[in-house]
Amino acid sequence: MNLPLLPFSQWIVLLFALLGLWGLYRVIRAGAPVVIKQVHWTIIALRTLAFACLILAILDPFWRSQRPDPNAFRLAVLVDVSASMETRDLPDGQSRFEWVADWLNPDSPNPAYKALADPETPVEVNLFSSRTQPWDGASLADPLSGQTAIGDALESINKSGSTSSRRPLGGVLLISDGASLGGSSPAQVSLQYKRDGIPVSVIGVGQQVESGDLTVDFAQPELSFTEGQPAAVEITLSNSFSSDETGQLELFRGQALVDQRSVTVTAGESLTVGIDVDPGGAGVETFRAVYKPERERGNPATNVSYSIAEVEREGKFRFLLMSARAGWESRFLRLMAMESTTIEMDSLIRIDEGRFIKLSRNEDGSGSDERLASDRQTLDALPEAADFYFTYDAIIVDAAMLLEESKRLTPVLTEFSGTKGGGLLLYHNGPQIYSFQLPASLREIFPARDFSQRRLNSAIPLQLEVNPLFTDQIGGALFNGPEPEIPAGAEVAVPSTLSRAAQVHASSEMEGYPLLVTQAYGAGRTAWLAGDFLWRWQLGSDRSSEQYSAFWQATLSWLATGGKERLVSPVNAQIIPVKEETSLDIRLLGADFTPRMDATVTGVITGPDGTISEQRLLPDIEEPGRYTLSLPLQKAGQYQVDYEALFPDGDRLIRSSWFALSSNSPESRETAFQEKTLRDIARVAGGEYRSFKNWKELLPLPVSDLIPQVEQKVHWTRSLPFLLAAITLFLIEWWLRRRHGLR
Structure with a gap:
């Protein structure tokens, strides 16, 4: 204590002391004969205490206190928001993540983090999992992806340093469950904090409860089904708790519920459940298995699992035959398809200007008169939606149809x-077309470019090349005599110009006219057939009928197998763990099937909750043809990305991809509360440890001894309690004197 005595103040104190003693003497002399002895001495005691308060007020004593300069440092808070924080082991079933979300609640009038230091001291809040990022001040919604790295988070804060506009780090508060699966060693980083003199205090969020979890997994994360065939998925539930686990198991295909059933998994064992499913149409399907326990315990992230299923067609190729009129070639093609076990064919026939008939194969048709039984549908225009055509593997078009509906x-x-990479076959169909020319945009697609009309006056043997279209296995009947012939009187359109990638598979034996030309360069395979004379083979011998079927079986099978795609999405049909960023890159080729960098590429992403966002993909300067896009997708579930690539010449490609994000990872499985790890961090780094239950005992947060101190004088007689005590003494004496009739 210090007494701030001024010059001559000792004489003032002595004067008041004498006055006080004189007052006490008067009380003793005047009060003794009048009042009882007990009251007399009470008044003397009160007068003495009041006199002492008066002397202390005159002396104004104080002591000196020191505290860190609030304007000389900053505090950092590290909040663990990894997947393990979703574990529900706090009172009332609250999860660790919900506790830290309440602790950081921005809508609270008195946020908890602001109580850590004086208002003048900045408090920087950071969120971390596998990486550290500043908190944006918004309410926490979802955990961050990746594996928790406590050491890396502490290291990143310490390395951030100070600048002329940024204060040095004075202290750190770590809020975590202690589960650290990667990065630097927390113990080694804590030693560095100790060397730097920066204490790290810790709030442990979690409790030592019954260890264990229930995890859900598909027996096969990637499934393969056949369209129209019954199928089943197997789901394995593993219980590592010490007691049995009972709940509901639900299976979803996309957003549709497929099946739900009650299950009980014995403690320490696994249960495999098989569920029958309808694979649906060909394409990609996402299945989701969800376990809903009767009582919440463990980590809910492990109660969900995903599987991707690729649904293939039932061993058949689907073709669309487009013809300007119902001729013999189209009729016999449909007959051949009816007898085939690998080919399915629909027809779209032009019956008038702007009017068409669509004939769909009726598989229940039987008998010689019903072999072409179909579902007949009249259309007022050609279908414009790409989805209509994309259901087919290849399209067969006659030249008259293309000319009239170009x-x-x-x-x-x-x-x-x-875009799809489907096959195309264009064939010449009769003498009515004399000056047929391919449209400019199709000249690069088809192997034949310019044509001249020829009429064959006599039958000519057809010369076939064995490979690669016709093989001994596929076209055996074509090579075991007699040779197939081009009938006399046939009108053929002989191509005079062929593309560089064209291959001739059939030609007239004497003249060498190329009659069947193919091109397998690029996305879809294409072919040109010089006439519609093949149907006549069906009217010949049994041998020629076999040759007709062998010819078309070989040609159509080759045509439907497709080629190289121009837009490839590596993420399609993949299950990806939730992480910091998900790559949605694509690889793009131009019409000449070389990498292109001048396209405008966009992707429309549809999330599992139905949210839609459009993003621009940027070309990668290091890898030609690659366009990059990385997004911080955090919500588990099925995603769809609709890509569109637009080239400067107007060429456009569209492709859709499906994939699933899964939160079932090592991070969500290793959820035990690691109190010892957290205590060691606080002990080594010179801080203090507290549980989430009594975290307020940390206030004010310990800070570095290297922070400049501010000295402050504390005048304890200038406080309100002292003033109230002195006034109370005078009031009590006044009351006693009046009660007993004293002045």
């Missing part, structure tokens, strides 16, 4: 070949 059909064929 404006509508040309973009359809271009997109079908370039």
Whole structure:
């Protein structure tokens, strides 16, 4: 204690002391004969205490206190928001993540983190899992992805340093469950904090409860089904708790519920459940298995699992035959398809300007008169939706149809070949076409470019090349005599210009006219057939009928197998763990099937909750043809990405990809509360440890001894309690004197 005595103040104190003693003497002399002895001495005691308070007020004593300068440092808070924080082991079933979300609640009038230091001291809040990022001040919604790295988080804060505009780090508060699966060793980083003189205090969020968890997994994360065939998925539930676990198991395909059932898993064992499913149409399906326990315990992230299923067609190729009129070639093609076990064919026939008939194969048709039984549908225009054509593996078009519907059909064929990678066969169908020319956009697709009309006056043997279209296994009947012939009187359109990638598979034996030309360069395989004379083979011998079927079986099978895709999405049909960023890159080729960097590429992402966002993909300067996009997708579930690539010349490619994000990872499985790890961090780094239950005992947060100190004088007689005590003494004496009739 210090007494701030001024010059001559000792004489003032002595004067008041004498006055006080004189007052006490008067009380003793005047009060003794009048009042009882007990009251007399009480008044003397009160007068003495009041006199002492007066002397202390005059002396104004104080002591000196020191505290860290609030304007000389900053505090850092590290909040663990990893997947393990979703574990529900706190009172009332609260999860660790919910506790830290309440602790950081920005809507609270008195946020907890602001109580850590004086208002003048900045408090920087950071969130971390596998990496550290500043908190944006918004309410916490979902955990961050990745494996927890406590050491890396502490290291990143310590390395951030100070600048002229940023204060040095004075202390750190770590809020975590202690589960650290990667990065630097927390113990080694804590030693560095000790050397730097920066204490790290810790709030442990979690409790030592019954260890264990229930995890859900598909027996096969990637499934393969066949369209129209019964299928089943197997789901394995593993119980590592010490007691049995009972709950509901639900299976979803996309967002649709497939099955739900009650299950009980014995403690320490696994249970495999088989569920029958309908695979649906060909394509990609996402299955989700969800376990809902009767009582919440363990980590809910392990109660969900995903599987991707690729549904293939039932061993059949689907073809669309487009013809300007119902001729013999189309009729016999449909008959051949009816007898085939690998080919399914629909027809779209033009019956008038702007009117068409769509004939779909009726598999229940039987008998010689019903072999072409179909579902007949009249259309007022050619279908424009790409989805209609994309259900087929290849399209067969006669030249008359293309000539008469060029404006509508040309973009359809271009997109079908370039985007889907479907096969195209164009054939010449009769003497009525003398000056047929391919549209400009199709000239790069087909192997034949310019044509000249020829009429064969006599039958000519057809010369076939064995490979690669016709093989001994597929086209055996074609090579075991007699040779198939081009009938006399046939009108053929002989190509005078062929593409560089064209291959001739059939030609006239004497003249060498190329009659069947193919091109397997690029996305979809294409072919040109010089006439519609093949149907006549069906009217010949049994041998020629076999040759007709062998010819078309070989040609159509080759055509439907597709080629190289121009837009490839590596993420398609993949299950990806939730992480910091998900790569949605693509690889893009131009119409000449070389990498292109001048396209405008966008992706429309549809999330599991139905949210839609459109993003731009940027070309990668280091890898030609690659366009990159990385997004911080955090919500588990099925995603769809609709890509569109637009080239400067107007060429456009569209492709859709499906994938699933899964939160079932090592991070969500290793959820035990690691109190010892957290205590060691606080002990080594010179801080203090507290549980989430009594975290307020940390206040004010310990800070570095290297922080400049501010000295402050504390005048304890200038406080309100002292003033109230002195006034109370005078009031009590006044009351006693008046009660007993004293002045």
